[in-house]
Amino acid sequence: MQGHEIQRTAIDAAERLPAAESGYPFGPEHQVYKVCGKVFLLLTELRGVPIITLKCEPQQAELHRVIYPSITAGYHMNKRHWITVYPGDGLSPGLIQQLVEESYQRVVRGIPASRRPAWVG
Incomplete structure (x- = not known):
């Protein structure tokens, strides 16, 4: 996949998630998606290459790095x-x-119960 395809796919996926909000807290070149004020997706360019950065369970992250x-x-x-x-x-x-x-x-799982929206359960 090309960089812009990756970013477009990530944006489309994030836009479908409950209470996901987009913003540019670090400037116009860094789009950020948050839920309940916590970042779960960053989109930017690194040396002209579009990239995305996401939170991932450590063992799963290692596996992804080996496979891809x-x-x-x-x-x-x-x-x-x-x-x-x-x-x-x-x-x-x-x-x-x-x-x-x-x-x-x-x-979402890391949000304290007192701040967690009702839809989380």
Whole structure:
């Protein structure tokens, strides 16, 4: 998948998630998606290459990095809990959607019960 395809797929997936909000808290070149004020998806360019960065369970992140050469430790994020997806072969829209949904769920699970919306359960 090409970089802009990855970003478009990630945006489409994020827009479908309950209470997901988009903004540009770090400037116009860094689009961020949050749920309940917590980041689950970042979209930017690195040296002109469109990338996305997502939260990921550490063991799953390691597995993704082994399977997909274009998935690396999170750029400018905690390398254990975040991954960055670059353009590359072997990526599919389904994988990108899955990564966005898993990142969102991981963030939602980390929200304290007192701040968690009713729809979370």
